[in-house]
């Protein structure tokens with residue numbers, strides 16, 4: 001009874017016949033044809049890529065409804081963001097001609113000598129990470145050289161801070177920095193890319209800079225084991241009292257674990273486990289029986305905010321990775337309930353009512369990310385079935401004339417489409433679905449390590 005209510009609600013939200021796709025065969029008691037699902041994901045990726053090539057080649061992002069394009073990093077200047085983000089996904093899907101065309105564009109056109117300010121965190125996870133994973137796929141030394149060149153420019157943001165906490169923005173040409181008021185995610189999401197770069201170049205500076213910034217803040221944990229999410233790059237002090245698992249903080253925690261996976265860093269492994277245990281003990285709260293992690297005061301544990309974003313879904317997977325699978329499953333169940341209720345998980349949710357705080361969403365990958373990380377732990381098909389729902393719901397609501405788009409209103413019927421495909425779509429959810437549904441030949445899933453942007457940093461079969 002409850003299930004059929006959910007299903008009817010889901011169908012009416014999406015509108016139209018495509019909605020029928022949302023009910024997974026697994027939920028109907030029939031087994032999924034995973035190979036067919038994988039083929040569908042690949043076909044949609046290729047279809048989207050062809051539109052990007054035709055309408056936005058070398059531009060940062062395509063506008064899939066109008067067929068236009070937009071900048072991401074620097075006004076008036078493109079850095080081929082979507083193309084770079086797509087590279088290792090193309091390679092994993094064995095779309096080799098498309099991969100090579102992208103690599104050729106990078107070699108001929110990608111130039112970082114630009115008099116413009118770039119967001120250091122985004123440039124690292126999207127561009128340094130994208131170039132590094134494409135280098136690992138192909139062995140092409142030019143891709144490594146490009147990654148190093150960009151990282152060298154970003155390093156100015158670390159060097160300018162007395163504590164080694166990077167400023168938020170750096171001018172690519174002059175190295176001038178700005179915006180010292182920053183946060184855990186933006187000071188602590190480097191060790192995966194910078195560590196791999198150090199390993200590949202033999203220059204330890206990148207790895208050391210990334211690790212130093214993480215240790216600075218880990219040393220400021222409260223007696224509860226929590227950190228505030230906001231910090232000042234010049235004073236080195238917290239500038240808020242809010243501990244957050246999602247916005248302002250999320251990937252910091254992922255990178256503690258990645259440092260262990262990639263580099264055998266025992267100290268950061270311990271820190272990952274301690275931070276997750278502190279979150280569960282002091283931030284995990286139940287509302288209407290569901291587990292949420294609202295913001296709390298990092299010293300007292302008192303709740304300071306009642307929003308949770310869709311981005312917080314990553315934590316379900318991370319909890320599984322660090323050895324807290326029951327808690328990870330519990331938190332995934334919360335987002336699964338949101339997926340059942342809203343079809344597309346709202347960008348921000350009021351945890352006290354489970355109501356949406358915003359109507360728009362950014363075509364987000366975190367739920368599929370969590371399904372992949374939990375599935376890699378025990379290969380239970382139920383995670384694949386949940387990701388299949390996520391995939392079908394996205395296809396039913398976000399597919400537009402020239403690609404996949406963010407939504408401006410998930411409460412209308414049908415949902416209202418925006419006109420932007422974020423760069424991470426090319427690197428994240430399509431790769432998560434592919435890894436979950438295909439039996440990918442070009443990666444050893446037992447060795448797989450993905451960055452926060454899903455760039456493959458270990459496990460490739462070349």
Ligand code: IFL
Nearest residue numbers: 251311364365424452453
């Ligand atoms: O860029 C993406 C990445 O996963 C991240 N933060 C948010 C983006 C996707 O929602 O670290």
